[in-house]
Amino acid sequence: MYQVYAFSTPNSVRVPIALEEMGLPYELKPINVRKGEQKQPDYLAVNPNGKVPVLVDTEGPDGQPLTLSESGAILIYLAEKSGKLLPKDGVYRARVFEQMFFHLTGIGPALGQVGFFKRQASEQVPLAINRFQAESERVFAVLDGLLAKRTFVAGDAFSIADIVHFGWLWRREFAGIDFDNSPNIARWYEMIAARPGVQAGIAKVTALVPPA
Secondary structure (H helix, E strand, O other), rough: OOOEEEEOOOOOOOOHHHHHOOOOOOOEEOHHHHHHHHOOOOOOOOOOOOOEEEEEEOOOOHHHOOOOOOOOHHHHHHHHOOOOOOOOOOHHHHHHHHHHHHHHHHHHHHHHHHHHHHOOOOOHHHHHHHHHHHHHHHHHHHHHHHHHOEEEEEOOOOOOHHHHHHHHHOOOOHHHOOOOOHHHHHHHHHHHHOHHHHHHHHHHHHOOOOOO
């Protein structure tokens, strides 16, 4: 059985989506980051880094429980254990990792930073906003060019790389980014968003947010 500590965040949503797409049973455990629950001692005992998501596999390697943080690492673990959404070898496997790391080191940080400086910083810092806005637009252009040649981000099949990209693009409004100049990303996004497993994962993490 899998337990997932999560909230309605770009990184969290990836894990339920992956579990839904892989057809694996899981239990969601809400961690309200708006109330700072991720910094409470009980949760820090689960993840000392104080962030979501976290996966607990009660039947991990050698039958022992495994607690794993970082959404990218979680998706790789689930894919390798289930044998789904990640080839065992070859060029396609390399492309999956290439796209995952492109997002986790490029797109995700750029969107997170521009969103922070636009919405959450105590004062407006035009230099920072302009820098991360430009970087967001640049990496979007790179991804859009790639998707002009590929159906999915790593090739012709849906993979955990698509799930990684989808997380932050699902929350792109936070960064004030749209798809107006990215028609290929828009096409890809609508295709991914229409998948039943993706819709189920989104619905479950969205339900974790308490009423205003």
